[in-house]
Amino acid sequence: xxxxxxxxxxxxxxxxxxxxxxxxxxxxxxxxxxxxxxxxxxxxxxxxxxxxxxxxxxxxxxxxxxxxxxxxxxxxxxxxxxxxxxxxxxxxxxxxxxxxxxxxxxxxxxxxxxxxxxxxxxxxxxxxxxxxxxxxxxxxxxxxxxxxxxxxxxxxxxxxxxxxxxxxxxxxxxx
Amino acid sequence: xxxxxxxxxxxxxxxxxxxxxxxxxxxxxxxxxxxxxxxxxxxxxxxxxxxxxxxxxxxxxxxxx
Numbered sequence: 662x663x664x665x666x667x668x669x670x671x672x673x674x675x676x677x678x679x680x681x682x683x684x685x686x687x688x689x690x691x692x693x694x695x696x697x698x699x700x701x702x703x704x705x706x707x708x709x710x711x712x713x714x715x716x717x718x719x720x721x722x723x724x725x726x727x728x729x730x731x732x733x734x735x736x737x738x739x740x741x742x743x744x745x746x747x748x749x750x751x752x753x754x755x756x757x758x759x760x761x762x763x764x765x766x767x768x769x770x771x772x773x774x775x776x777x778x779x780x781x782x783x784x785x786x787x788x789x790x791x792x793x794x795x796x797x798x799x800x801x802x803x804x805x806x807x808x809x810x811x812x813x814x815x816x817x818x819x820x821x822x823x824x825x826x827x828x829x830x831x832x833x834x835x836x
Numbered sequence: 837x838x839x840x841x842x843x844x845x846x847x848x849x850x851x852x853x854x855x856x857x858x859x860x861x862x863x864x865x866x867x868x869x870x871x872x873x874x875x876x877x878x879x880x881x882x883x884x885x886x887x888x889x890x891x892x893x894x895x896x897x898x899x900x901x
Binding site (some may be wrong): 670693773 | 853
């Protein structure tokens with residue numbers, strides 16, 4: 662089980678032109694900025710090369726490529742190096758922007774493209790499940806966020822009110 | 837060791853800061869180990885034939901965190 666092998670496989674897939682661009686999101690993405698927290702899968706956001714005559718967003722090429730390179734299908738996942746990996750198209754303008762602005766990080770000589778901390782935090786706010794709120798608090802408490810950049814993202818994506826509510830709920834001393 | 841709650845909480849925060857500050861490669865290896873342990877626990881707890889991938893499902897656009 663080696664998540665670095667997963668990243669290497671995705672890099673090869675990008676280099677071979679199967680996908681246009683990728684970025685790691687989810688708990689694995691957050692681990693680049695925060696303490697590690699157990700997760701069951703790896704979320705990879707991808708931009709696809711549309712093929713003539715095919716649906717603009719089809720994961721089939723990814724599945725075919727990875728199966729040919731040792732991946733195993735398990736439902737919506739491809740299992741690589743022992744990790745279930747889910748490939749996701751960016752479903753919101755915020756996720757599109759996160760993919761576009763993702764940052765390259767070095768993992769012992771292997772390049773990994775990851776959502777920025779500010780985008781991960783904004784997506785957590787937008788998603789709004791309990792575990793997302795907990796993770797957003799982790800980002801805030803850790804000091805991992807550039808406040809100006811984070812606020813700019815919230816404003817551009819209509820999340821200012823959600824942020825005020827979050828602040829009242831979790832960051833205010835008075836109820 | 838102390839039962840002073842503020843001290844306990846501060847030590848927890850310090851531990852988390854220390855973990856967050858580790859090199860990324862080391863943190864990813866910790867994720868590998870956590871994943872293996874989680875699978876082992878679920879394997880013991882789940883009846884045969886049940887999915888190993890069970891959890892707090894989210895719509896695809898919500899999967900960034």
